[in-house]
Amino acid sequence: MDWRKTLGEARRRFTVAAAILGGAAAAAAIAYFTPNRTAAVLLGLLGAAAFCFLYLSRKERSTQAAALWFALGVTADAAYAKLNDVAPVTIAGALMKIVDAVVKLGDSMLRSAVAIPPDARAKISAVTPDFVWALILGVVAFMIIERLSRASRP
Numbered sequence: 305m306d307w308r309k310t311l312g313e314a315r316r317r318f319t320v321a322a323a324i325l326g327g328a329a330a331a332a333a334i335a336y337f338t339p340n341r342t343a344a345v346l347l348g349l350l351g352a353a354a355f356c357f358l359y360l361s362r363k364e365r366s367t368q369a370a371a372l373w374f375a376l377g378v379t380a381d382a383a384y385a386k387l388n389d390v391a392p393v394t395i396a397g398a399l400m401k402i403v404d405a406v407v408k409l410g411d412s413m414l415r416s417a418v419a420i421p422p423d424a425r426a427k428i429s430a431v432t433p434d435f436v437w438a439l440i441l442g443v444v445a446f447m448i449i450e451r452l453s454r455a456s457r458p
Contacts, residue, residue, distance in 0.1 A: 340428070372447040399436050403435060
């Protein structure tokens, strides 16, 4: 293998590792220094940005459009349910259950490793809907921004 290829591959791997570590450091700082609801919203937006710019931006335009319309549909269903005082039956509810399960798993893992307050899981579970809706609305916003910026290019 040529040394230039080796150097290029090492640079690419270093960039990916630095981005992952930077995102993890930002998430830890947000969780530590901000109130619970604010942290949930900021982490949702951080997750949406990572999903859109690191994953969806590499997909075909039809896949990007499907993700955008899916997120808009979930949001519209939730708005309709809110206006008519009924519970929304969407993917958002399933996503909230997944996030809650991840929180429970992380709580049990952290509890075995370090001493954390007993009410930590309750505090995190209380702001799970904020995180999920920030994630969904962040995906909508970032996808629209990306589509508009592509449309304005010559």
